[in-house]
Amino acid sequence: MKRTIGTCYYPEHWPREIWEEDARRMAEAGLTWVRIGEFAWSRLEPEPGRYEFGWLDDAIAVLGAAGLRVVLGTPTATPPRWILDRHPDMLAVDAEGRPRKFGSRRHYCFSHEGYKAECARIVTRLAERYGRNPHVAAWQTDNEYGCHDTTISYSDAARKAFRLWLRTRYPGPGNDGDIRALNEAWGNVFWSMEYADFDDIDTPNLTVTEPNPSHALDYRRFSSDQVVAFNRLQTEIIRAHSDAPIAHNYMGRVTDFDHYKVGADLDIASWDSYPLGFLEDRVPASVERQRQYARQGDPDFQAFHHDLYRAVGRGRWWVMEQQPGPVNWAPHNPAPLPGMVRLWSWEAFAHGAEAVCYFRWRQAPMAQEQMHAGLLRPDSAEAQGLVEARQVAAELADATKVGASPTSVALMFDYEAEWAWAIQPHGKGLSYFELVFDTYRALRRAGHSVDIIPPDHEHLESYKLILAPGLMHMSGPLKKALAESGAVVLIGPRSGARDSAMRTPVPLPPAIPGLDVTVSHVESLRPDSPVPLAPGGTIRSYREFIETVAEVLERTADNEPAVVAEGKLVYVAGWFDADAMFRLVRTVSDRAGLATLDLPDDVRCRDTGTERFWFNYSTREHEVQGKTLPPISVTRETLI
Numbered sequence: 337m338k339r340t341i342g343t344c345y346y347p348e349h350w351p352r353e354i355w356e357e358d359a360r361r362m363a364e365a366g367l368t369w370v371r372i373g374e375f376a377w378s379r380l381e382p383e384p385g386r387y388e389f390g391w392l393d394d395a396i397a398v399l400g401a402a403g404l405r406v407v408l409g410t411p412t413a414t415p416p417r418w419i420l421d422r423h424p425d426m427l428a429v430d431a432e433g434r435p436r437k438f439g440s441r442r443h444y445c446f447s448h449e450g451y452k453a454e455c456a457r458i459v460t461r462l463a464e465r466y467g468r469n470p471h472v473a474a475w476q477t478d479n480e481y482g483c484h485d486t487t488i489s490y491s492d493a494a495r496k497a498f499r500l501w502l503r504t505r506y507p508g509p510g511n512d513g514d515i516r517a518l519n520e521a522w523g524n525v526f527w528s529m530e531y532a533d534f535d536d537i538d539t540p541n542l543t544v545t546e547p548n549p550s551h552a553l554d555y556r557r558f559s560s561d562q563v564v565a566f567n568r569l570q571t572e573i574i575r576a577h578s579d580a581p582i583a584h585n586y587m588g589r590v591t592d593f594d595h596y597k598v599g600a601d602l603d604i605a606s607w608d609s610y611p612l613g614f615l616e617d618r619v620p621a622s623v624e625r626q627r628q629y630a631r632q633g634d635p636d637f638q639a640f641h642h643d644l645y646r647a648v649g650r651g652r653w654w655v656m657e658q659q660p661g662p663v664n665w666a667p668h669n670p671a672p673l674p675g676m677v678r679l680w681s682w683e684a685f686a687h688g689a690e691a692v693c694y695f696r697w698r699q700a701p702m703a704q705e706q707m708h709a710g711l712l713r714p715d716s717a718e719a720q721g722l723v724e725a726r727q728v729a730a731e732l733a734d735a736t737k738v739g740a741s742p743t744s745v746a747l748m749f750d751y752e753a754e755w756a757w758a759i760q761p762h763g764k765g766l767s768y769f770e771l772v773f774d775t776y777r778a779l780r781r782a783g784h785s786v787d788i789i790p791p792d793h794e795h796l797e798s799y800k801l802i803l804a805p806g807l808m809h810m811s812g813p814l815k816k817a818l819a820e821s822g823a824v825v826l827i828g829p830r831s832g833a834r835d836s837a838m839r840t841p842v843p844l845p846p847a848i849p850g851l852d853v854t855v856s857h858v859e860s861l862r863p864d865s866p867v868p869l870a871p872g873g874t875i876r877s878y879r880e881f882i883e884t885v886a887e888v889l890e891r892t893a894d895n896e897p898a899v900v901a902e903g904k905l906v907y908v909a910g911w912f913d914a915d916a917m918f919r920l921v922r923t924v925s926d927r928a929g930l931a932t933l934d935l936p937d938d939v940r941c942r943d944t945g946t947e948r949f950w951f952n953y954s955t956r957e958h959e960v961q962g963k964t965l966p967p968i969s970v971t972r973e974t975l976i
Contacts, residue, residue, distance in 0.1 A: 337739060339685050339732050341725055342369025342407070342693035343711060344657060347395040348379045349700060354716075355395060358697065359402035365711075365722060366729025369693055370399050371656065373462075374409025374479045375441070378416040381458060389465055400471030407583070407656075407693075408472045410462060410570055412455045413479035414441045419454055426451040428489035431541045436486065440704070441479075445489040446562035447497040452569060459573045467577030475582045476656065477570045480590075480608060481563050487592040488559045490539040499534045501558045521837040522550035549759045550838040556755040560593040564601070571601045585656035586648070588641050589618040591769055594751040595648045596790045605649030608657035608695070611638050611680060613666040620770040628937075631673045632968070635940050635953045636777045638680060642687035643776075643788040644749060655684045657695035660721025661709025669707065675968035677724040679951060682731075682970040685738050686942040686949040694725055741945030743785045744930060746823075747776055748804040750791045756808035756834060763860025766877055771806045771829075771911060778917040779803070782925060783933030785943045796821035801928040803827075803921075805908070808834050810846070819849045819905060824928040826920070828908045829858075829880050851905040854883045866913065868893040873916030880909040889923060899923070939965060948973045 343362060347355055362370060372395060373380075381387050396406050420426060420438050426448040427435040436443055444451050466472045481487065506521065508514030513534055524530040529548060531537055540547035540555050571582050581603035586595055588607065599605050611633025615626055619634045629635070645653045660677055662669045681692045699710040699719070711722035732738075749772055757768035779786050787799070791814050796802060803826045804818065810832040818825045832845035833855070841847065844854050858880045861867065866874035870891045875898065882897055889906070890899035899908050899920060906924055918934075925932045935941070938954035949972055952958055952965040965971055 337690060339689070339735065339738055340368035340691045341681070341729055341732070342367050342371065342405075342691055343725075344371045344693060344696045345399075346375070346696070346700075347372060347398075348376050348391065349702075350698070352391075352394070355398045356402075359399050359404060362399075362404060362697065363402045365726045366732075367725070368405055369407055369474070369691055370404045370697075371407040371409060371476060371693060372396075372399075374411055374476060375414045377411035377414055377458060380411060380462075381416070384418060384422065387461060389461075392466075396466070396469060396471050404471075405473035406469075406471050407474040407476055408462065408466055409476040410455075410459050410478055410574075412444075412458070412477075412570070415444055415451065415454065419451070423448065423450040423454070425492060427491065428486055429491040429494075430485070431488075431490060433490065433542060435491075436489075440484075442484050442486040444486075445491045445493050446487070446559070446566045447489065447491065447494040449493070452566065455566075456569055456573060459570050463574045463577035467574070467580075472578070472580060474580050474604070475574050475578065476606075477567055477574075477582060477584045477602075480585055480587050481567070481598070482590040482592055483587050485592075487563060487590075488556070490541045494559075494562075495539050497562065498539065498555060498558050499537055501561065502537060502554065503534050505554065505557075521839075522548055522554075523837075523839060524548070552759045553752075553755060553838045556592065556759070557752070560597070560751070563593040564597045567598050568601045581652075583654060583656065586645060588614045588637065589769060591751055591754045595644075596751070599648040599650070602649070604652045604654055604690070605645040606654040606656035607641055607645045609638055609641065609655045609680065609684070610657070610659040610663055610666075611676075612659060612670060612672060613663040616667045617665075620767070620773055629953065630668075631670050632676055632953045633672075633680070635938065635951070636773070636780050638683060639687060639780065639940065639942070640773060640776050640788070642684055642689065643747075643786055646688050647749075647788045647790060651688070653689060654691040654693065655681075655689055656693050658684070658692050660694045660711055660725070661719055662707070663709070664705055664707035671709075671720075673955070673968055674720065675724070677721050678728055679953070679968060679970055681725070681728045682949065683942070683951055685732075685735070686944055686951075688739050692728070694721060738944055738947070741785075741943065742798065743787050743943075744800040744928070745779060745784045745925075746787045746789045746793070746796070746799040746802045747772065747779065748791060748793075748802065748807065749788050750807055753806055753808045756838065757806065757830075759838070760834075761860075762858070763877060766860065766911075768806045768808070774911075774914065774917055775803055775805050775921075778914070778921040780940050781918055781933075781935050781937075782921050783935055783941055784921075784925070784930070785941075796823065799823045800930055801826075801924060803924070804831065806830050807832070809836055809838075810848075811836070815846075815848050819851070822904070824904045824906065824924050826906045826908065826924050829878055829910055831907075846907065848905060848907075851902050851907060852885050853900060853902075853907045855880045855909070856883050857881050867910070869898055869912075869916055870895075871916075871919065873919065874913045875910035875916075876913050878911045882907070882909045890920075901927070933961070935960065943975065946975060948975055 503513030
C-alpha cells in the first residue's frame with residue numbers, strides 16, 4: 337500500500353483568492369490528503385434551514401483540481417449558537433453540576449435527543465451532496481470524541497437516558513427492567529442504597545462521599561455506549577450515500593469511552609499525535625524525563641498509540657493530525673528539534689500508518705489557536721514543519737513496502753479495566769493506563785515490536801508472548817482463551833479482582849485455569865515506601881500477597897513470592913519499577929523463546945517484516961547493534 341501525507345485546511349478562514357495558490361503549494365510539497373469542514377457548521381448553515389454549500393463546493397473543486405484528495409469532516413463538534421438557542425438543555429454538565437457553556441467547542445451532551453436530530457440533519461445534507469463527489473475520498477465523523485473531558489455528562493438528558501439504558505442492562509418481564517436484579521448486582525443493601533424503581537436512580541455525582549463503584553462503572557459503560565451510538569448515527573447516514581472510507585480522529589490517552597466499539601463502525605482509525613503537547617499533559621513520566629525529552633516527545637508514547645489505533649482500526653489507521661511545531665495548549669510549549677517532525681512521521685509509517693496529516697496548513701491569526709504552529713506561518717512563509725514534510729514525501733517515493741507486519745508479542749489493553757481502576761484505584765494516582773504503558777515501555781526497551789490487542793481478540797494462538805496486566809475483570813472465556821493460547825502469558829496485578837458488576841469474586845482472584853494462585857490480600861504503597869525485590873528493583877505503588885504452589889521465579893526481600901509460573905502462565909504480584917519490569921519482560925521472553933535487546937532510553941526499533949527501523953530520540957549519536965545512529969535520526973536496516 338502506498339503511504340501518503342496530508343494536511344488539515346480551513347478554507348473558510350482564508351480569502352477566496354488564495355485557495356488556488358494554497359492547493360498548488362500543497363501538491364508541490366508532496367501532500368495527497370486535505371481534511372476540511374469539521375468545524376464549519378456556522379458557515380454551512382448560518383441560520384436554521386438556510387444552507388450555504390457554495391463555498392464548500394468551490395473549495396473541494398479547487399483542491400481536487402490540484403490533484404488533492406479530500407477528507408470531509410462532519411461539523412458536529414462545533415454546533416453554532418442558534419442550535420443552543422433551540423436546545424438550551426443540550427449542554428454537557430460536569431461532575432460539579434456546571435454546564436459546559438458555548439464559546440469554545442464540544443459543547444454538547446451525547447445523550448441529548450434534540451441535538452442528535454440536528455446532527456443527523458446536517459450529516460444527511462453533507463452526505464447527499466458530497467457522497468459521490470470524486471474528490472471526496474474519505475470522511476471523518478465529528479472531531480476528537482472525549483477531548484476536554486466531554487464524554488461523561490451529568491445532564492438531565494443523560495440521567496433520563498441512563499435510566500433507559502439500565503432497564504435494558506437489567507431486563508425484566510416485558511420491556512421493563514428488573515430493579516431487584518440491579519439492586520443485587522450493585523450490592524445496594526450496603527448503606528441502604530436499594531431502589532424501588534429505575535426512575536429513582538440518579539447520576540453518580542455530587543454524593544456525600546464516593547458513589548457505589550458498581551453504579552459508577554455502569555455509568556461509565558453507559559457514557560461510552562452513548563458515544564458509540566452517536567458515531568453510528570453518522571456512519572449509517574454517510575454509508576447510505578457514499579462508498580468512501582470513514583474515519584474518526586481519536587486522541588492520546590483519552591480512555592473514557594471504548595474506542596474498539598466506536599471503531600467497529602468505522603473503516604479507518606486515526607489519532608491526533610502531539611508528542612510535545614502530550615509530554616507534560618498526559619505522559620506518565622518524571623519531571624527529569626519530561627525535561628530530557630521536552631523537544632522530542634517521549635520515545636514510547638506515540639508508538640503506544642500507533643499500536644493501539646492499529647488495533648482499533650483492525651489494521652487500517654492514520655495520523656489525522658501530526659504536530660508540526662509548537663502547540664498552544666500544553667503547560668509549556670517548546671518547539672521541536674530540527675528533524676523531529678520527520679522522525680515522528682516515519683515512526684508512524686513504521687507502525688503501519690497509511691497516512692500522516694499535519695495540523696495545520698497555515699497558522700491561524702485569530703481565536704484560540706493563534707499560538708499553534710502550522711506548515712506555513714500566518715504570513716504564508718514556510719515553517720520548519722513544511723520543510724520536513726516535503727522531505728518525508730520525497731523519501732516515501734522510495735519506500736513502497738513500508739508497513740506493519742505480524743509480531744510475536746501482544747499486549748492486551750481494555751477500556752473497562754481503565755474505568756474500574758479509575759473508580760477504585762486503591763491508592764492515590766494509581767492508573768491502569770500507566771501500568772500498561774510501563775509494560776509497553778519495557779517491551780520496547782527489549783527491542784520487541786508489539787501488537788496491542790483487545791480482550792476479545794480472536795487469534796491469540798498467533799502470538800508467542802501475551803502480556804495482560806491489570807485486567808480488573810476477566811471473563812471466563814477470556815481466562816480460558818489465555819490459558820489455552822499456547823503462548824507464554826503474563827498477567828497481574830489486579831487481574832480478575834472484580835466481577836462484571838464490580839464486586840469481589842469468589843473464588844478469590846485471579847482464578848485462572850491451570851494457575852494455582854490466590855491473592856489473599858493487597859496493599860497500596862506510599863511513593864517513598866517501595867518493597868525491595870531480592871534480584872533488585874522494587875515493587876512500587878501496589879502489592880499483592882499470594883498463596884501458591886507454583887514455581888517461584890522472584891521473591892521480595894522479605895521472602896514473599898513476587899513472580900510465579902505454572903506451565904506457560906506467569907503471575908506478577910505487584911507493580912514493578914522500570915528495571916524490575918524490564919527484567920520480568922526478559923524472563924518471559926526467554927520462556928517464549930524470543931530474543932531481547934537492552935536499548936538505551938533514547939533508542940527504539942520497529943520491524944516491518946522487510947526492514948528494521950531505528951529511531952534515535954537523542955541529541956547525541958548512539959552505537960547500537962553495530963550501527964551508528966546519528967542524533968535525531970531514522971535509520972532503516974534491511975532484514976534478512
